[in-house]
Amino acid sequence: MSKSKDILNVGVLGLGTVGGGVVSALQSSPELFESRSGKHIKVVAACVRNPNKNRSAIAMNFPITSNPFDIVEDPKIDLVLELIGGVEPARRLVLTALNNGKNVVTANKALLAVHGEEIFRLAAEKNCFVGYEAAVAGGIPIIKVIREGLVANKITKLHGIINGTCNYILTGMEKHQSAFDDILIEAQQKGFAEEDPSFDIGGIDAAHKLTILASLLFKIPLELDKISVVGIADVELEDINYAKKLGYKIKHLAVAEKSENGVELRVGPALVPETDMLSKVDEEMNAIRLEGNLLGPLLMSGAGAGAGPTASSVLSDIVDSIRNSKLEWASVITNNSDNEPSSDLVITAEQTIASAFYYRLVASNEPGMLASITNILAANNISIEAVIQDEEGKKADRVPILIVTEKIKQRQADATRLALSEMPGIFSPVKQFRVK
Ligand SMILES: NC(=O)c1ccc[n+]([C@@H]2O[C@H](COP(=O)([O-])OP(=O)(O)OC[C@H]3O[C@@H](n4cnc5c(N)ncnc54)[C@H](OP(=O)(O)O)[C@@H]3O)[C@@H](O)[C@H]2O)c1
Known part of the structure; x- marks a missing residue:
């Protein structure tokens, strides 16, 4: 000393x-x-x-x-x-x-x-x-805000854009109407993506950060392996443009939410309504939105990286x-201290909190396809919020179809994707993203 x-x-x-x-x-x-x-x-x-x-x-x-x-x-x-x-x-x-x-x-x-x-x-x-x-x-300064400014609040939900590389790439794809790989190269040249970007675009970096935030918010252990992690490599320019037509932007979101079973943690691409402030956080910027029982919603946005x-x-x-x-x-941050008892909350392995889902599929251009698709959704107890057959994107033998569902659970969503993928006349892959 x-x-x-x-x-x-x-x-x-x-x-x-x-x-x-x-x-x-x-x-x-x-x-x-x-x-x-x-x-x-x-x-x-x-x-x-x-x-x-x-x-x-x-x-x-x-x-x-x-x-x-x-x-x-x-x-x-x-x-x-x-x-x-x-x-x-x-x-x-x-x-x-x-x-x-x-x-x-x-x-x-x-x-x-x-x-x-x-x-x-x-x-x-x-x-x-x-x-x-x-x-x-x-x-x-999110740690300080949670620990000090929000000390009187019970936080029930966190939504964050906490990986600047993902945000830069998704924003760039829309702005320049470019493919994922082209924007990734540009991001690397400008220093917004590492030479090996796998941790960022694969969602691991966001998962690391969410692990720390969730531990702090809910007094739960740091358990990285309990997070559902999806990166942005599956997001194509078509998805970004269709999302826009439907009134959304695609963002890579980190989510921590209390359910009746515990805490659900996930990172992955999601359609965020254009009316939601998070959809306006662009380029390499980060943002975190919290909901406290006393304060209500709070959004903080700023630079998530860089020297200064x-x-x-x-x-x-x-x-x-x-x-x-x-x-x-x-x-x-730990559950092993004397003066900060750990909560009884557990991180649930299954994502049970319902949300709307977006599907993009390409169907063969023959009569009755749309009816067969809606039958599959009905068979999985899913109501449809919107369905669009994109006549402009139609080719001789195939037509893109977009579906936004009412709120459903992850299990239902996955079963539906699988059933749609296996349906005759559907060209793979079937895209599926959550809607915030
Ligand atoms: N960059 C950001 O904007 C940012 C934002 C938030 C958090 N972080 C975190 O901050 C940390 C540092 O990131 P950075 O971007 O500053 O990294 P960086 O630019 O790659 O710098 C790493 C520094 O550590 C030195 N170094 C690496 N391995 C070493 C070893 N084994 N022994 C001695 N020195 C070693 C390097 O030496 P040389 O200079 O000689 O190579 C370099 O000076 C990381 O944990 C990162 O996740 C970074």
């Missing part, structure tokens, strides 16, 4: 997008952080993979190492910023820092979603602070660590 009470000695693991942004913000206005926290926040050492890389955005006026244990075992460091990402060695480094009595701030959702219980248990045991505001929605927005959240955690909110923070 630092000798001076007025200095917080910080060791930084990683000087990439986030780490570079944090150090640059600290260096550009040290007085601001000192006046707001009551301490001089001083970067005393950093670790990177390649110490020879040019990092022109920051003044390298501190020692740099490629051995992260130099940081987490350095007795003069008070707080460790874990900004390297991934599970290992990040997990070992965070545990070592906590074992050495250091507070930790991390932006690493992949780490917390899988090893959060272990990390928060150790933090509580060592009476250390673990801040993770930047891990869930980049610059949107993420640094904003990391720095808010550093200031919080100084302002002494450590025990509450450390314990709130």
Whole structure:
């Protein structure tokens, strides 16, 4: 621990997008952080993979190492910023820092979603602070809002656009009338998608974030494997355009909702009515909509990634660590603490909350097809809200058909998709998305 009470000695693991942004913000206005926290926040050492890389955005006026244990075992460091990402060695480094009595701030959702219980248990045991505001929605201070601003509310529902890459791609497909693959390449060129985008477009990144949010909202364990995860690779330009004709936008939504059986968690593409504010959150922006029993609905929107927005959240955690909110923070996400009992809620494996569903199918152009399709829906006890046979999209032998159902359960929806796919005269695949 630092000798001076007025200095917080910080060791930084990683000087990439986030780490570079944090150090640059600290260096550009040290007085601001000192006046707001009551301490001089001083970067005393950093670790990177390649110490020879040019990092022109920051003044390298501190020692740099490629051995992260130099940081987490350095007795003069008070707080460790874990900004390297991934599970290992990040997990070992965070545990070592906590074992050495250091507070930790991390932006690493992949780490917390899988090893959060272990990390928060150790933090509580060592009476250390673990801040993770930047891990869930980049610059949107959602953790603080849930923990502090909404403390009087019982939250029953969360809908979020929490993956900027998915949102950028879906928005770009509509705006440029381009195919998924073309927009993905553009997103990679502009830095809105990783070189390997599988975690983002496959929905895993959103699932990591939802795991953390749901644990915080409902006092349930961090159980990533209980989330229903669907990515956006199945969304085609036709779906986006048909959704628009029907009055919707397709968004990749993270949903946490209480049902009579427990909590349902899912991420996946959904048709959002154009009248809903979430449908207006475009490009790489994130948004989270919560419903509290006292407040009613609350929507927060802002940048979910990038150096500045993420640094904003990391720095808010550093200031919080100084302002002494450590025990509450450390314990709130886990169900293993003494002062935050876990709820009786369980995450239900089955999605039982009903919603409308959208189907897009291509049927052979022969009499009686529409009647056969509606018979299948009727056989599955499904009423139809809208059905459109797209005469403009008709080809010599086939015609696209769109259906929006009344509210049904996931089980019914899946059975219907299967029955439609197996129907003679239907060309695969049959598309199926939820309607919010
Ligand atoms: N980027 C965002 O907008 C954003 C938003 C929210 C949360 N996050 C999270 O923040 C974390 C960092 O993301 P980022 O985008 O800043 O990543 P990044 O740009 O790839 O930076 C990673 C940094 O960590 C260093 N590093 C990686 N592995 C290391 C190792 N084994 N030992 C020592 N140093 C190592 C790298 O060194 P070199 O520079 O030498 O390669 C680099 O400085 C991740 O957990 C990410 O999920 C990022």
